[in-house]
Amino acid sequence: MGRIIFDTATSLDGFIADSANSLAWLFAVEGGEAPSDDLLPGGAGVVVEGSTTYEWVLAESDILAHPERWQEFHGDRPTFVFTTRDLPRPHGADITFVSGAVGTVLPRIRAVAGDRDIWVVGGGDLAGQFFDAGALDEIAVSIAPVTLGAGAPLLPRRIGSDRLRLQSARAVGQFARLVYGVGAA
Template sequence: MTRIVFDTATSLNGWIADEQNSLAWLFAVDGGQSPDEGLLPADAGVMVEGSTTYEWVLAESDILAHPQKWQEFHGDRPTFVFTTRDLPVPEGADITFVSGSVADAMPAIRAAAGARDVWIVGGGDLAGQFLDAGLLDEIAVSIAPVLLTGGAPLLPRRLESDRLRLASATAVGPFARLVYEVAATPA
């Protein structure tokens, strides 16, 4: 059964990107550049990301000039990018640009995922839109030993403890890995 998983890294104080929307702080952590397999969702068939995350990934690795770098992180998984703008596509990448609500995009996303999971890569507001629509099944957070002074918050929504069930807490290298199952909104 397809699950919708928000799986990301965060600083110890809850920022997923710094004030410049950069993840350079994460890549500076031992294991941050090439994460341990235990820090990535095992059954992700589709990736979903917002335009800020997408554009940062393209720029950071100069992917438009070196399209083979797309495969290093995304592999051959279809990727849905939520945006209201026209954005470039790396050669050979399976990208679908989506505007509008996550609920409206879900039939196409689920069809692309098949029986595999949907991985919301970032950002936090996009994950919050899935939560608002009642479509978020799991939040997996790899907490890095870094403190930032500001940036993009992990999940800019209020979510009470009655909706979260701790599924696991493990150490993976210098990261603390927390996985929470998200319960449906009470009727």
């Protein structure tokens, strides 16, 4: 069974999206527009994201009009989108829309992932729901040299230092890359 990894970029002041739910600030950082492979989880076979992240990706890259752009980020990985609404699906994309508690949907996601890792892309609240369900194994954060002042927080819940263990810290271009293992309660 693979690991469940929340791997994301954040501003120096802890926001993963600005107050308009945009990631444009990230692409303005040198290396942010085409991230190094060192900033992405290599073994992820399944992507999980929330509806806000999904809708932003669709709009930012005009994916509904250009469905081939879906592959640029997601590749052939199956994608699960947590939502309570009906959302459009780009032609040819392997997307499963799900709703409900993470613990309820997780067996289905794990079955598709098999032995591969599950990459929780965003948002922070969805990653927090995986944590709450005892299903988050790793938090990998690429900290960008920018502050936003407001926006969507990295993880909108308290996680004590007794639950996190630093596995690595290094510079990757303009980003500080921190990887923490998540321990059991």
